[in-house]
Amino acid sequence: MRALSSRLAQIVDALPLRPGMRVLEIGGAPGAAARAVADRIGDGHILVIDRSARGVALTERNAAAEIAAGRMSVRAVAAEDFELLPGEPPYDLAFAVRVGALDGRHPGAGERARRRIAAALVPGGRLFIDGGDPLRGVELPRGPA
Numbered sequence: 001m002r003a004l005s006s007r008l009a010q011i012v013d014a015l016p017l018r019p020g021m022r023v024l025e026i027g028g029a030p031g032a033a034a035r036a037v038a039d040r041i042g043d044g045h046i047l048v049i050d051r052s053a054r055g056v057a058l059t060e061r062n063a064a065a066e067i068a069a070g071r072m073s074v075r076a077v078a079a080e081d082f083e084l085l086p087g088e089p090p091y092d093l094a095f096a097v098r099v100g101a102l103d104g105r106h107p108g109a110g111e112r113a114r115r116r117i118a119a120a121l122v123p124g125g126r127l128f129i130d131g132g133d134p135l136r137g138v139e140l141p142r143g144p145a
């Protein structure tokens with residue numbers, strides 16, 4: 001896989017990452033940003049979700065080392081349908097880059113996705129998307145997903 005693009009490197013640099021964090025990336029195929037995040041969170045964990053089965057397969061191939069080490073996992077699911085598995089701890093931070101459901105291109109899907117993401121985050125957990133400088137925080141709904 002090619003080196004991280006400067007566009008994604010800027011995004012990863014701007015995320016408030018700390019060692020030990022649990023991070024959720026939405027629409028993260030083929031795994032370039034997620035691998036860079038995994039490098040920065042030490043014994044933390046990043047879950048990449050993507051609605052494309054092909055994208056998930058590519059991510060699994062590109063991030064085989066991180067997955068084998070237990071530092072990353074990948075799941076085929078749309079953000080609008082995402083929920084934590086039984087016993088899965090919530091995530092500290094979520095981000096998405098160029099994902100239509102979250103950048104305003106699909107408002108209905110966006111509302112459902114934001115509810116699902118909010119339900120999968122710790123209290124006070126934040127969602128960041130591209131389109132800011134370079135990121136912007138997204139207001140998340142409170143209450144049931």
Ligand SMILES: C[S@@+](CC[C@H](N)C(=O)[O-])C[C@H]1O[C@@H](n2cnc3c(N)ncnc32)[C@H](O)[C@@H]1O
Pocket residue numbers: 026027028029030049050051052055077078079080096097098099100101109113
């Ligand atoms: C334009 S690509 C961007 C990929 C990567 N984030 C980047 O910036 O290079 C959008 C990705 O988001 C995924 N995607 C789009 N809508 C989604 C949704 N509602 N839930 C999960 N994944 C989604 C697509 O399958 C695709 O892999």
